[in-house]
Amino acid sequence: MDVWFDLLQNPNARWVLTGSLLLGFASGVIGSFVLLKKQSLISDAMAHAALPGICIAYLIYGVKSTPLFLIGAALSGLLATYLIQAIVTHSKLKTDASIGVVLSVFFGFGIVLLTYITRHSGGNQAGLDDFIFGQAASMVRNDVYMIAIGSLFIILFTTLFFKEFKVATFDPQFAKGIGLPVKGLNAIMMMLVIMMVVIGIQMVGVILMAALLITPPLAARYWTDRLEWMGLISGSIGAISGVVGTALSTMGEGLPTGPLIVLTASCIFFISLLFGFKKGIIVKGVRHA
Amino acid sequence: MNALEVADIHVTYDKQPALEHVSFHVPQGSLTGIIGPNGAGKSTLIKAILQLIPKLSGDVTVYGQPLKEQRKRIGYVPQRSEVDWDFPTNALDVVLMGRYGHIGMFKRVKKKDKAFAMECLAKVGMEEYADRQISQLSGGQQQRVFLARAIAQDASIYFMDEPFAGVDAATEKTIIELLKEWKEEGRTVLVVHHDLQTVRSYFDYCLLLNKTPVAFGPTAESFSLENLEATYGGKLALLSQNASLQEIGV
Numbered sequence: 294m295d296v297w298f299d300l301l302q303n304p305n306a307r308w309v310l311t312g313s314l315l316l317g318f319a320s321g322v323i324g325s326f327v328l329l330k331k332q333s334l335i336s337d338a339m340a341h342a343a344l345p346g347i348c349i350a351y352l353i354y355g356v357k358s359t360p361l362f363l364i365g366a367a368l369s370g371l372l373a374t375y376l377i378q379a380i381v382t383h384s385k386l387k388t389d390a391s392i393g394v395v396l397s398v399f400f401g402f403g404i405v406l407l408t409y410i411t412r413h414s415g416g417n418q419a420g421l422d423d424f425i426f427g428q429a430a431s432m433v434r435n436d437v438y439m440i441a442i443g444s445l446f447i448i449l450f451t452t453l454f455f456k457e458f459k460v461a462t463f464d465p466q467f468a469k470g471i472g473l474p475v476k477g478l479n480a481i482m483m484m485l486v487i488m489m490v491v492i493g494i495q496m497v498g499v500i501l502m503a504a505l506l507i508t509p510p511l512a513a514r515y516w517t518d519r520l521e522w523m524g525l526i527s528g529s530i531g532a533i534s535g536v537v538g539t540a541l542s543t544m545g546e547g548l549p550t551g552p553l554i555v556l557t558a559s560c561i562f563f564i565s566l567l568f569g570f571k572k573g574i575i576v577k578g579v580r581h582a
Numbered sequence: 583m584n585a586l587e588v589a590d591i592h593v594t595y596d597k598q599p600a601l602e603h604v605s606f607h608v609p610q611g612s613l614t615g616i617i618g619p620n621g622a623g624k625s626t627l628i629k630a631i632l633q634l635i636p637k638l639s640g641d642v643t644v645y646g647q648p649l650k651e652q653r654k655r656i657g658y659v660p661q662r663s664e665v666d667w668d669f670p671t672n673a674l675d676v677v678l679m680g681r682y683g684h685i686g687m688f689k690r691v692k693k694k695d696k697a698f699a700m701e702c703l704a705k706v707g708m709e710e711y712a713d714r715q716i717s718q719l720s721g722g723q724q725q726r727v728f729l730a731r732a733i734a735q736d737a738s739i740y741f742m743d744e745p746f747a748g749v750d751a752a753t754e755k756t757i758i759e760l761l762k763e764w765k766e767e768g769r770t771v772l773v774v775h776h777d778l779q780t781v782r783s784y785f786d787y788c789l790l791l792n793k794t795p796v797a798f799g800p801t802a803e804s805f806s807l808e809n810l811e812a813t814y815g816g817k818l819a820l821l822s823q824n825a826s827l828q829e830i831g832v
Contacts, residue, residue: 329669453688460679464665469634471683471735472653518715520670571715 296544306543309429310536312437312444316493317535317554319444321509321527322451323485325520328510329462330482334389335377337503338396340490342373344403344499347424348410357420359436359495366491373399374483403499427498427551429539436495443492447485451524458482459520496539498551505531505551508558515569534558583646585610585739585770586631591640593623593630599793600626604640606789606798611768613761615775615785615801619814622792624774625661628741632658644739654683657737659728661744667717673727674712677702680734702730706756722753729760739770746777758784781805 300306327336346369347362354361373395380391407421423431432440451458461468461478469475486506493502513527538554545553567574586608593601601623608614616624630637633649644652657680677699678691685695703709706726711719719727725745732740745757761784764771775781781788781801788804790796790813797809 329666456682456685456691457687459671460682463669463671463676464660464679466629466634466660466664467658467679467731470632470653470656470658470660472650473682473687514670518670518672519675523670 297540300540300543305434306540308434308437309432309543310539312432312440313429313496313535313539313550313554314532315441315444315448315535316496317505317509317531317533318528319447319451319531320489320493320505320535321513321529321531322524323447323482323489324506324531325510325513325524325527326451326458326462326482327486327506328514329520332486333503333507334392335374336486336490336506338373338377338392338399339370339487340494340499340502341396341403342399343367343370343490343494344424345369345399345406347421347494348403348406351410351421352406359433359439362424363439363491363494366494367487369399370487370490374487400499423498423549424494425498425500426549427494427496427501427554428547429496429542429550430547432495440492440496443488447489448528450481450485454478454481455521455524496535496550497554498549501551501555504555505534505558508555508562509534512558512562512565512569515565515572518571530558530561534561583610584608585612585645586772587641587643588631589641591627591630591642592638593626593635594638595626601630601637602794604791604795606795608770608772608787610645610770611765612770612786613765613784614770614772614787614789615781616772616789616791617775617778617781617805617813618791618796622813624791625743627791628658628743628772628774632656632741652738655738657732657735657740659732659740659742659745661747662721662724662728667719667724669716672713672715673703673708673719673723673730674699676716676727677730677734680731683735699730699734702733703727705733706730706760720750721748722750725749725753726756729757733760737769740764740772742771742773744774744776746775746780778810 327333343366346365346367350361350365351357377388377391377395380386380394381388410421420431457473457478461473461475465475489506490502493505497505509530510523510527512530513523516526517523534554534557537557539550541553542548542550565573570576584607588607589605591601591604592599604627616627618624626635629635630640631642642649644656674696678695680702681691681695681699685691700709700712703712706729708723708726708730711723716724716727729745746754749757761771773785775784782805785801787799788801789798790804790809792813796813797804
């Protein structure tokens with residue numbers, strides 16, 4: 294208990310924990326739509342594709358600057374999304390195959406660049422390794438500000454467009470029929486997801502960012518049949534995972550943050566799978582008995 | 583006045599023509615059946631009219647104005663199979679979506695919207711199922727929820743894509759009663775329809791379609807053996823094995 298108390302006494306740790314709470318909540322909320330639109334794989338490709346963007350930003354400017362890295366991540370994430378769509382449109386490949394291709398090429402390229410940078414800047418000075426699995430301990434106050442503001446922005450926008458996102462996800466044809474700009478709404482949703490991935494990378498890392506988007510809503514679905522509740526529960530699960538994972542990683546000796554956050558979310562997922570009110574295995578078993 | 587005027591619609595799908603030279607006009611307060619074999623482009627036609635899919639060319643006017651300016655007066659009932667019924671929502675919520683066009687962007691759903699949606703559910707005999715998760719409804723009940731959503735839209739012209747597909751007899755009766763009520767209220771309805779036996783009793787007008795219109799007009803004239811043969815080609819023989827042509831009414 295003392296360890297937790299110490300952690301909360303430390304103002305820096307308090308900031309980082311607040312950041313991870315908001316990040317997890319935003320991720321759970323927007324992740325609900327990603328899951329229901331069956332875009333889990335695309336978000337995974339986006340996150341992996343951020344790595345070369347970060348490396349190229351470093352190679353061009355030669356400094357470790359979070360805003361520059363995030364711009365690089367966003368650009369290469371966008372490029373990957375565009376390529377996936379282009380491949381689907383212009384070839385016979387299906388979406389899953391084109392996602393697979395783009396994800397591997399971008400991530401492979403990112404690893405090559407990362408290895409090059411690590412060799413040539415003498416060890417791990419650049420700290421770029423942290424972007425693979427996330428490292429809360431390496432964050433400075435400004436990084437936390439960016440995560441907090443970005444998360445609040447995503448939560449606000451998803452709430453604002455909730456009704457429209459809902460009908461556009463459930464029945465896009467009908468939504469178009471009543472005159473909603475479905476393409477525009479999808480584009481906004483996509484931008485929010487890219488933004489989520491980009492601000493989450495520093496804490497969760499490119500490999501596991503998609504897991505933070507998908508696991509909380511997946512768990513939440515076992516507790517409720519209503520999208521409104523799903524968003525709220527999913528956000529809460531994301532927030533709990535963020536805080537617990539970050540705390541564990543800050544207390545432990547340099548343990549990467551991303552895996553700990555995702556492990557926490559996975560534990561909650563298994564609890565939900567068993568005990569969830571609506572679809573949990575035990576409830577279903579009792580109902581059938 | 584014509585409720586709907588369609589002028590020379592062309593649609594291609596995967597570089598193959600899906601619809602060619604489709605022109606027809608539907609008078610206000612009529613029930614029109616859109617009939618044709620599988621792959622004739624019936625659903626495509628509805629989607630092209632409503633601008634849900636791109637079309638190569640063609641003009642659509644609804645009550646004398648371009649479609650875009652009449653969105654609120656248009657109701658659409660998609661095929662039941664086109665949505666994910668595992669979506670986390672209940673029957674009342676789906677019906678409420680019919681009010682979204684009237685409520686407007688960014689605005690919250692109000693109590694009076696919910697009350698109206700409940701009335702719509704009651705009209706199709708589904709008020710007891712308002713809180714039911716939609717995956718736990720039968721096929722017929724799901725179709726009724728879609729009907730209730732259409733009622734909630736309070737539209738002047740309705741487009742329905744195979745509403746009778748895979749529903750029970752009670753639901754079929756509900757749909758027919760609703761169509762008649764809409765007609766009496768002066769609303770116009772177009773229905774993509776499969777069952778040739780019921781065409782004569784259900785619809786005033788009939789569009790026989792096979793990529794291009796074979797015939798359009800009052801059912802008594804357009805729904806003839808000659809036109810059916812031209813629409814279905816050799817497949818009509820197969821159809822008539824199951825139902826005699828007398829039953830179809832030609």
